[in-house]
Amino acid sequence: xxxxxxxxVFPPSINEKILKIIxxxxxxxxxxxxxxGEVIDRGGDFESMGLPTWSIGADxxxxxxxxxxxxxxxxxxxxxxxxxxSDADVIDVHLFLENDLxxxxxxxxxDDLEWQxxxxxxxxxxxxxxxxxQALNVVxxxxxxxxxxxxxxxxxxxxxxxxDCFELLKPAAPVFSIFYPELFEDSALVFPQxxxxxxxxxxxxxxxxxDSKENGRRIRSGPWVDTTLDGDEVALEAVALNWExxxxxxxxxxxxxxxxxxxxxxxxREGKLAKDFLAREVxxxxxxxxxxxxxxxxxxxxxxxxxDDGETGSHIRRLGLYSELMAKHLGWEQCMVxxxxxxxxxxxxxxxxxxxxxxxxxxxxxxxxxxxxxRHSEIGAQILSNSNSELIQMARDIALGHHERWDGxxxxxxxxxxxxxxxxxxxxxxxxxxxxxxxxxxxxxMSVDKAIDIMREERGKQFDPExxxxxxxxxxxxxxxxxxFVSPLFGGIG
Amino acid sequence: xxxxxxxxxxxxxxxxxxxxxxxxxxxxxxVKIDKKTVQIEDHDLDLILWDLAGEDEFMKxxxxxxxxxxGAILVADGTRGETLEIAIExxxxxxxxxxFIPFVLLINKSDLRENWEIDTDRLAxxxxxxxxxxxxxxxENSNVExxxxxxxxxxxxxxxxxxx
Numbered sequence: 104x105x106x107x108x109x110x111x112v113f114p115p116s117i118n119e120k121i122l123k124i125i126x127x128x129x130x131x132x133x134x135x136x137x138x139x140g141e142v143i144d145r146g147g148d149f150e151s152m153g154l155p156t157w158s159i160g161a162d163x164x165x166x167x168x169x170x171x172x173x174x175x176x177x178x179x180x181x182x183x184x185x186x187x188x189s190d191a192d193v194i195d196v197h198l199f200l201e202n203d204l205x206x207x208x209x210x211x212x213x214d215d216l217e218w219q220x221x222x223x224x225x226x227x228x229x230x231x232x233x234x235x236x237q238a239l240n241v242v243x244x245x246x247x248x249x250x251x252x253x254x255x256x257x258x259x260x261x262x263x264x265x266x267d268c269f270e271l272l273k274p275a276a277p278v279f280s281i282f283y284p285e286l287f288e289d290s291a292l293v294f295p296q297x298x299x300x301x302x303x304x305x306x307x308x309x310x311x312x313x314d315s316k317e318n319g320r321r322i323r324s325g326p327w328v329d330t331t332l333d334g335d336e337v338a339l340e341a342v343a344l345n346w347e348x349x350x351x352x353x354x355x356x357x358x359x360x361x362x363x364x365x366x367x368x369x370x371x372r373e374g375k376l377a378k379d380f381l382a383r384e385v386x387x388x389x390x391x392x393x394x395x396x397x398x399x400x401x402x403x404x405x406x407x408x409x410x411d412d413g414e415t416g417s418h419i420r421r422l423g424l425y426s427e428l429m430a431k432h433l434g435w436e437q438c439m440v441x442x443x444x445x446x447x448x449x450x451x452x453x454x455x456x457x458x459x460x461x462x463x464x465x466x467x468x469x470x471x472x473x474x475x476x477x478r479h480s481e482i483g484a485q486i487l488s489n490s491n492s493e494l495i496q497m498a499r500d501i502a503l504g505h506h507e508r509w510d511g512x513x514x515x516x517x518x519x520x521x522x523x524x525x526x527x528x529x530x531x532x533x534x535x536x537x538x539x540x541x542x543x544x545x546x547x548x549m550s551v552d553k554a555i556d557i558m559r560e561e562r563g564k565q566f567d568p569e570x571x572x573x574x575x576x577x578x579x580x581x582x583x584x585x586x587x588f589v590s591p592l593f594g595g596i597g
Numbered sequence: 598x599x600x601x602x603x604x605x606x607x608x609x610x611x612x613x614x615x616x617x618x619x620x621x622x623x624x625x626x627x628v629k630i631d632k633k634t635v636q637i638e639d640h641d642l643d644l645i646l647w648d649l650a651g652e653d654e655f656m657k658x659x660x661x662x663x664x665x666x667x668g669a670i671l672v673a674d675g676t677r678g679e680t681l682e683i684a685i686e687x688x689x690x691x692x693x694x695x696x697f698i699p700f701v702l703l704i705n706k707s708d709l710r711e712n713w714e715i716d717t718d719r720l721a722x723x724x725x726x727x728x729x730x731x732x733x734x735x736x737e738n739s740n741v742e743x744x745x746x747x748x749x750x751x752x753x754x755x756x757x758x759x760x761x
Contacts, residue, residue, distance in 0.1 A: 300630055300645050303666055325659055326627030338627070365626045372602050372624050372653070379677065383714075 130211035135204055138165030138175030143204060152211045154190030170207070176200040185212065227251055253353060259286060261293060263313060263350035268292045278356050282331040295354065301327040302341055302354075313350035320345050326357055326364075338365075352556030380575045393441055396494075404452055417588045418537055419448040424584045425533035426526070428577055429570070439493075446498035447530050450505045453483025480506050480515045500524035505531050508565045528567040532558070532574050533581075535565075540585060550580055599658065599691070600672035601683040602651025608735035609672065610648045613745050616680040618735055625650045628662055637749050644749065650685055660694045668752045669700040669745065675732070676706055678714035685723070699751035700729075701744055707732040708739070 113121065132147030132154065142161050149156045157163050164174060169186045176198060183196035193213050199206040253260040254276045261269035271293050275286040283298055296303040305324040312322050321344035328336050338357040345351070405417055426447040430440045454462060457479050461472045468476060482500030487495050504518065504527025511519030523531075539554035549557075557574065562571045574581070598606040607625050611617050614631045629648040634641050646664070652658050663669075667692050671684040684702060693696065702723065704715055709710075724730055733740045 268688075301628060304661065307664060308661055325662075328625075328627060328629040336629075340627075361626070365624070368626055368656070369624045372651075373622065375653070376603055376622070 132209045134163070134207045134209075136163065136170075136174065136207055137204055140167075140170065141147065147209070148211075149209075152194050152209060152213075153188040154194075167207075171460050173198060174205060175203075176205050214559055237572060257356040257358065259283075261295065261352045261354075263352060264292070267296070268294055269352060276356070279354075281333070281335075282329060282337055284332070295352065299327075299329065299339075299354075301329075301339075302352075304379055305341050307341070309341075309352065312343050316345060318345050318347060326361055368572060376555065390517050397441075397445045401448055405450045418541065421537050421584055421588045422447045422530065422533055423448065424588065425537065425581055426529050428530045428580055428584070429533070429573060431571060432577060439497075442497050443501075443529070444493040445503055447533070448525065449483070449487065449498040450501045450530050450534060451479060451483065452486055452498075453479035453502055455486070456482035477506070477514045480504075497524075497526050501527050503527065503528045505534060507531070510564045511568050513565070523567075523571075524569075528570055532566050535561075536574070536581065537585065551578070551585075598646065598648045598670050598672060598751055599679070599684070599687040600651060601674070602653045602656075603671045604651065604674040604677070604680050604684075605733075605735050606651065606672050607648050608669075609670075609703070609705065609733065609741055609744075612735045612738055612741045614646065615721050616738075618738070620736070622748055623671040633745075635746060635749050637746070637753050640753070642749050642753065644745070652687060658687065658690065660690070661692045663691055666691070666698055667756070668698055668748045669701060670748060671702045673704050673715065674704065674706055675704045675713040676709050678716060681715055681719060689732050699755055702728055702730045703733045703740075703744060703750050704730060705733050705735065708734040708737045 121435075123231045130148050130151050132149045132152060133145065134142050134157065135144040136142055140163050142157050142159050142163060145157060145159060155166060156262065157166070163170065169183055173181060173183075179200045181198040183198070186194050186196055188194060191213060195210045195212050197208040197210070200207070253272070254274055257276045257278055259275040259279055260272040262272060266271050269292070271286060271291050275283075279286050283295075285293060285298065296306055301324070308322060308324075312320060321342055324341040324343075326340045328338050328340050331337055338361045340355050340357055340361075342353040342355065343351070344353070401416070401419060401423075423444040427440055427444040430443045435443075457476055461468065461475055464472070480503050484499050487499035487502055490496060490499070501524070503515070507513035507516065507518045507523045507527065508531075509520060509523070509528070511517050513523075534556060535558060539549055539557065540551055542548040555578070558566065558571070558574075562568050598610060600606050603622055606621070607616060607629065610629075611619070612632055614633045625648060627650055631646045631648065633644050633646065636642070637642060647662060649658055649662055650656055669688070671688055673680040673684040681690060681704075683687075688700060691700065704720070706713075720730060731740050731744050731747075733744060735741060
């Protein structure tokens, strides 16, 4: 900083000499700039100071960043020290106002900066050394150098002694003061198992390790959460290790690693909970949809078949349940078991195309009338055709095939054996069974025993023999279904 | 405290020890240890409660954590049927590691009974095998104190019997 008062003391000749000394000791450059920032005159060594060589007439108001806000000058003199042009170039800037023009004198101070940096470096090194000396002077006992490392890692290290006590390798990391203040008392002997029940448990495994005397071997306890004096939680982990001839116990305050593990586990478990919840909801919704579809199907089928006094709502329901039972024991997938339960009820939907006088006829049918009646299989299949739904496709197979016979003497196509869809073969059996044991307008109900005797005659003829054998095996359960779903109009089984 | 994850072990402990409940799920990593003193027949009993991290495919209960236990509380979540079998399997683990100790099975979250999926036949089976099964709710503080006190009583009785 220029002391102008001193200059007025010296004669002009002395001032001139002082100026020469100053100018000779540093590199200078100057610019004469108007109030708008246009260069009127310039001179000196811009390049060695790392400055652009602004030409006369150039507008430096943007490019000379150190003049930002300085023009037009409002005082006679301004001083801008230590302007860093680059990492290596530092200048002092002096601005003088003369006749509304600014004289900008730039002085190179880069050499001075180098000395400043060196001095600061040395000063900091000295301060660090003083700090280390102080730290060393605090320790009253000789400690293994390694304990300083443990301290830096937020651990406390203890040497196992006899009689269940441990010698603390001081100093303990300061963080332990908030939940294990005993470590900062005078005594070097501590009993961590008294403070931490978890450690008491861990010491069993630790002792086995220490007894092994295998140098370098270690075991970790796994994390546990304890509470600070303020009631906050702190995560810790213990490590037992053999180090040369020493048995060491380390207790570590877990920080980022634990937090990361915890976050990861939290995300994983929340994800699983959400997935399980969604799966349950989907299952619930699916079940509700199935139940709704089933109810709609049953009601529609019943409505369609209500002209036929033999086809009560209960009969339709029972057929579905008998078929479901058979399908379950055949090991079908649940979705197909559910499908046959509904599809079986549509077996006679084709009767909607049969005239009333035939459908409601109390007595036997003539040959011609029977031929018309037989068409209900194909009519039903036609109604249920061209569907992408597996359930409707199954219903179609049942409608078409439930009057076919194993021996090929059925209708409408005289298919035999496994040509007939298995769903139709199942319904063929249970439809006859239910019809026999329930009253109809044209007949009375018969006993289950008698019905089965009659049906047994048709094993291998009308009925698939293997399916019939399964049906017999499930007889008791079939009877339960028969009893539980009784038509209010026609009474129960015989 | 043993059970699958998110069945309410930590909530039950917090309810019992501190009388508080939070509906925010915060998973337990490792073990959380709490203490509470209860009075059993004019004696003070210091309980040290080990709240173990839940068992699932990410994490299994360390056998060493079971060492030295005097009693076990198995917890299942009434709204998640699979947690019952996990609790039963953990009881088998306790038997293998520690031998027989008094235990009780809690079916937690009784406040969500309308969403329960627990197999009642399986519960009946366990009851007939002598299991003590209690429905609890940490949220409503239902049966929480009762369970800890009952188990404490049993642990005391067993200890007296063994000392005699």
